[in-house]
Amino acid sequence: MIDTEAHFTELYRATYPELLRFVRRRAHPLLVDDIVGETYLAAWRRRDGLPDDARPWLFGTARHAMANAHRGVNRQIAVAVRIAETDPRQDAPSDPSDRLDLQAAWRSLAVRDQEVLALHVWEDLDDRQASAVLGCSRAAYSMRLSRAKRNLANLISRSNANRAPALIPAAHH
Amino acid sequence: MNDTTLRNRLSALDAAPGGPLTHSELTRRDALLTAVLATADRLPAPVPARPQPRTRVRMFGVVAGASAAGLIAAALVVGPHLLSHGGSETATSGITSVQLSSWTGAPAPLDQNSATGSAAAAWCLSATAAGPGSGSQTLQNADLRGQVASMVVLRGGNASYCMTAGTNDGFWELLTDAGDQPATVAAGDITIESDGSHGDGNTGFDYVEGLSGTDIAAVSIHNGTQTVSATVEDGRWTAWWPNSHPDGNIGGTITLTATDGSSRSMPVSSLIG
DSSP: OOOSHHHHHHHHHHHHHHHHHHHHTTSOGGGHHHHHHHHHHHHHHTGGGOOSSOHHHHHHHHHHHHHHHTTTTTHHHHTOOOBOSSOOOTTOOOOHHHHHHHHHHHHHSOHHHHHHHHHHHTSOOOHHHHHHHHTSOHHHHHHHHHHHHHHHHHHHHHHHHHTOOOSSOOOOO | OOHHHHHHHHGGGBSSOOOOOOHHHHHHHHHHHHHHHHHTTTOSSOOOOOOOOHHHHHHHHHHHHHHHTTOOOSOOOOOGGGOOSSSOOBOTTSOBHHHHHTOOSSOEEOOTTSHHHHHHHHHHHHHHTTSSOOSOOEEEEEEEETTEEEEEEEETTEEEEEEEOSSSOEEEEEEEOTTSOOOOOOTTOBOOOEEEEESOGGGOEEEEEEEBOTTEEEEEEEOSSOEEEOEEETTEEEEEEESOOTTSOOOSEEEEEETTSOEEEEETHHHHO
16 A cells, blocks of 8 residues: 555656556657656555556556547557567667568557557566456456467568569560 | 567567666656646546547548448547548458448358359468468358458368458458367357457457357347347357457357257356456
8 A cells, every 4th residue: 555655656666667668659659748647646546555566557547548538539549559660679680671571560460469469578567467457357368468479470471471572583585 | 479589579669668767757757746746636637638639530520421321330440540542441451441331240151152252262261371281271151241251261270260352352360270279168158269350440340259069059249239140150150240349359248049949148258258
């Protein structure tokens, strides 16, 4: 239980970087500060009931805030997960064509598949934490994650096949 | 793709990778904390979000027009990458809004001798051939809802679900591969093996597939304003409907009708977990 400003400040400073990244991966850049602010405002008001591991609660609250900010119009796209246009790793050995396949595959994924993969890989949540963010059972989350991985692999294979060079050279006259 | 490979590959796409907060971010962090602690207990409601960008108003107009054409009145959303350039919008699945709008709750068997049926079957067989497995392919649960066909393609222990309007594009996903533990279902029950949504707005659709026991004659889903009759064949049931759920979750009630005529209903969520 968070019963003092000092406790809340400690929680806030410990979780702020991750919540900021969670929201940046999903929200329009102009809305990031608002969403983060609304989330912590809600956390302060509900401080008596916050769980010991507050991250899933914070992420779930931010997720709802993003969806509500687009109520009735872009609700689903509000929780779609953005991807980087260039590799953020400084010494990345990535093959450009490989990266294009991956980007194309990600953009073809259903939003719900993007969500579970992002929670698993970028937010690095275990199934208990991730299911709490999504509001589903651990079994449902596990099923969705398995399916999302398969779907991404299928899309990458499809993208690779589409850019495979012709095996028979064109005839020259 | 194993988990290590997945993580390594996706790390290249992280739009907000980790690292220390910048000076500017630290300043904003501290300012926000001060504001939260100073205002939370005095304000009756959270700080309102910024006004909606104008593009959203325009997209909502497109959605309203589409609703008048007879689409299901669910919570429709339109993504900026799907803005209309003419009559029909096309989602990443390749199935257009016009094709989806022809959807019927009760499916018709897919006639593979017809022009539409043969084109649809050909597309799905070709597309899923890129997936795992080898050997001959067979089709089951092949049906038509309006202009869009769906079917399960089986090959060498692998099963894939495919949807297409037979216009040289569509969508498919692997349901089970030969390495999976064989799933079982009781005679009077069904399972959900896979469910999901694709696209959004009037190019979005939800789909669901699972196993059906030997005593199951019919499966239907009641999702608020619509009833979807599934195609049940050889131990599998499949169904799809337009307008993906805003949260990507499939809800409503599912009704099982047994071969003896008895029926029972349950929330769809009870089957997903």
